[in-house]
Amino acid sequence: MTAQRIVSLGPINTENVYLLNAHDRLIANTIYCVNPPEAKKKDKIGTLLQANIEKIISLKPDLVLATSLTRPRQVAKLKRLGINVVQFTQPASFDEICGQFIELGQLIGREKRARRIVHEARRAIETIRQKTAGRSKKKVFLQVGTRPLFSSVEDSFTNEFITLGGGKNIAKGSLQGVYSREKVIAQNPDLIIIAIMGTEGIAGEKEQQKWMRYPSISAVKNNNIHIVDPNLVCSPTPLTFVEALRKITSIIHPEVVLDE
Amino acid sequence: MSKALLEIKRLSCGYGDKTILRDISLAVDTEEIVTIIGPNGSGKTTLLRAVSRILAPREGKVLLSGVDINKMTPEKLARQIAVVGQFREPVAMTVKEYVLLGRIPFYTRFQFIETDRDRALADRYIRLTGIAECENKRLNELSGGQMQLAAIARALAQEPKLLLLDEPTAHLDITHQTRILDLIRRLNRELSITVLMVLHDLNLASEYSHRLMLLKEGQQVACGKPGQVLTYKAVEEVYDTTVLVDKNPLSGRPHVFLVTEEQQRVSDILGVGRQASGVRPNTQPKA
C-alpha cells in the first residue's frame, strides 16, 4: 500500500519527494521548505524543529517524513496516534544519501525512478572521481559553520565532497566538527571553502575577510578562499550532491574539465 | 516540698564555642513575677532561650514542675510555657488569626480547623488584653503597642502556667509601657500566671516584680527582692555608671536615678552619700 497522503517535516524530504515526481501526493510541509519554489504553496505544519501535531492529524496523512531535527517527543506522539512516521537521519556519506533516497522511493511507490536517479548520480560521481584520481591531493578546509568554527567531519557526506573532488580534508581526525582557527593555521590548507548557513553572501564574505588576516596560510597567499552556496552543501538529494561535488571539484581542481 | 514552678539548676549554656551563661540557679515560685535585669550582653535573652528550650543546656538542668524540660516533647512544653519574644514579622494575617495560632499546641493529631472552644478562648484573651477593636485588622496595620498586646494575647491563648517575656516594653512610649506591665500584673493576679521576664528599665523592673535577678557577663550577681538587689553599689558595679538610689514615694520600692557628670562632682565635693536610707540626702554644705 503506497502512501497517498504525505507530510514532510523537513526541506530534504520535500526536495526528494519532488525529485521522485510524487509531489501531487505531498499535502503539507514546513515553512522552511522553499525548494523547489512550488513547495512554498503547500499547507504548512510548522517549522523544522516544531511541528503542529493537531494540524498534521487533521490532514489525515498516511506517511510522515521526519528528519533528525524533529523532536523525539513529537515523533513518539505521532506514532502513538497510529501514524506511519519514518525518520531520516542526517546521512554520513553519499551511499547513505542514496540508500535513504531508495527507501523513500519504496515507501511512495517510486522505487524504479529512485533507482534510476541513484544510478545516474553514481555514474556522474564515478566520472568525477576518475578525473581527479591521479592528481595531487590538495589540502582543503571546508568550513560549514561559524561561532563556533565548524568544519566538515569525516562521518558526514560533506567530507566526500573533498575526497571525491581530489582533496584531503585537514579536519579528518576531528570528532564533532568544532575547530580552532589556530589549528587551521598550523595545518596550512591550500584551499578554504566557506559554506555557512544563514545570510548568504554577507556571512560568507565576513568569514573570508577573517581568513585574510592570516597571510601565512597558503590558501590566503594564493587567493584560494571560496564561498559556495550553503544550500548546495546542506540537505542534498542525490542530484544536488552531484551538483555540489561538481562545484567543489572545479574549485579544488579548476584544471579538470567537467562536462554536462 | 518546693512550690517552685520553674527551677533552673546550675545552668551553663552558650552558642558555638562561646559560653554565655555560667552556673545560673533560680527557683521561680508559682504566681511569682521574676524579672531578669542586667546590661546588654549579660545573657538575659540567652537565659529565656534556655528556659523555653530553644537552647539546650551544656551543664545543669531546667525543670518545670519538677520535670526536665529537655525531656518533654515540644508540644507538651508549649502547653505550659508561652513566650512573647522580641521578634516581630509583619505578617498579613489578622489579629484574630494570629491569636488563634496560640491554640496550635492543643490541636489533636489530624485536627485541621480550630474548635469552638479555641475560638472562645481567643476571644476571651483578645478582650482581656484590650485589643478587641482591632480584632480584624492585620498585624502590619497595628501600632507597636497594639502589636505587643496582640502578642501577649496569643501567648495567653496557650493558657500557659509560665509566661516568658523578652523586653515587652522595648520601643514603646510610657503610656504603653505601663499599660502592658499593668496588664501583666493583672494576669499574674487574676489568672495565676507565673511570669519570668527580661526588662532593661530598672525602675519598671523594680515596680512590677516580686523578685529580681541581676546578671553580669553571664553570671548572677544578685537575686532577691528589689530592695535587696537594687543597691547603688550593685548597680554601679554591674552597669559601670554612677547612680543614686532612693525610694519611690508612692510604692516604697527602690528607684534608680541617673547621676550626670556635673552632679557627680558636686556630690563628691559635698561628701554626700548616694544611698537613700529613707532620709533625703543632705544637700547643705558643711559649715
Add this chain to the structure above:
Amino acid sequence: MSRTNLRSGSRLPVFLVLLIVLSGTGVLALCTGATFIPIREIISILTSGKESPDYTILMHIRMPRIILGFAVGGSLSLAGALLQGMFRNPLVEPYTLGISGGASLGVALNILFKWYAVIGTIAYPVSGFIGALMVMFFVYGLSVRQQRLGLRDILLIGVMVSFIASSVVMLLMAISKSEDLHGIIFWIMGSLDEPNLTLIYIAVGVSLGGLLISHLFCLPLNALSLGEEGARHLGIQVESTRRWLFFLASLLTGLSVSVAGIIGFVGLVVPHFMRMVVGPDHRFLLSGSFLAGAAFLILCDTLARTIISPLELPVGVVTGIIGGIVFVYALTRKQVVL
C-alpha cells in the same frame, strides 16, 4: 488602603470561583487549537466514535495536555507556596533550589550520550528526574551535615548549584552537534506535549498526593510565619517540618521538570497572587495555589498553541511574560506582604 478582606467563612465562594475558572480554562483549552471546535460539536464528536480525526485531536492531543497542565501547574504552584512559607522569602520559587538546573543537566547528558537510543524516549523524563533528585540530595545533605546552616544559606547554596548546573549545560551545548543542541534547547524551553500517558498519570497522581500530604503541614507553616523561634515556641518540630517541606517541594518540582521541561514563574507568581486573594493562612493557600496554578498553566498553554498558529510558542515563554506582567501590575496596585 483597604484590601479585599476575606474571612474564613467567606473563603468558600473563592474556591467555588476557582473551580469554575479551572473548568472554564479546561473547556476553553479543549475547544481551542489549530481549529476551533465549539462545545456543541465536542459533545457530538465524543459520542460519535473513536475513529474520526477530530476525536483524536480532542482526546489524544488536547486532553492529555490539559491533564498534564493541571498536574504540572498545580505541582509547581504548590511547591512554590510550600517553599515561600518555609523560607519566608518572596523570591523563592521551585527553581531557586537548583532543582531545575539538575534536571536540565540530566536531560542534556541524556541527549549527548544518546541514552534515549538505549531505553527509548522514557530516558528524557527519567534522566531529568534523576538529575533533579541528585541536586536535592546534595543540597539537603549539605544542610544536614552543617547543622548551623540557616535557611538563607540553604537558599544561597541552591542558587549556586543552579548556576553551576546551567553553566555545565551550556558547556555541553557548546560542544554538541547542532541536532543535539536543538534537542537540549527545546527541552529546556518547556512544553506540555509529553506523549507517554503513563507518565501523565504518574504526574497527576504525584501532584494530587503531594497536595494531600502537604495539608498535614498547614499548621506548622502558619506557625512558621512567626519565625523559627516563634514556631518552636508553639511546639512545632521545625527541623522535621523543614525536611518534609523540602522533600515535598523537590519531588513535585523534579517530577514537573522532568515531564514538562522548565516552565518558570508559575511557582513564583501564583502563590503570591493567591496570598492576596485568600490571605496567608496555608489551610486555604495551598489548595488555592494548586487550583489557580493549574488554571493558569492550562490557559498559558492554550495561548502558546494558538497565538502564532501553526507555530507553537514554548509555554515557559507565555508563563513568563503573562506572569511577569500580572505580577508587576498587582505589586504596584496592592501591597504584597508575606
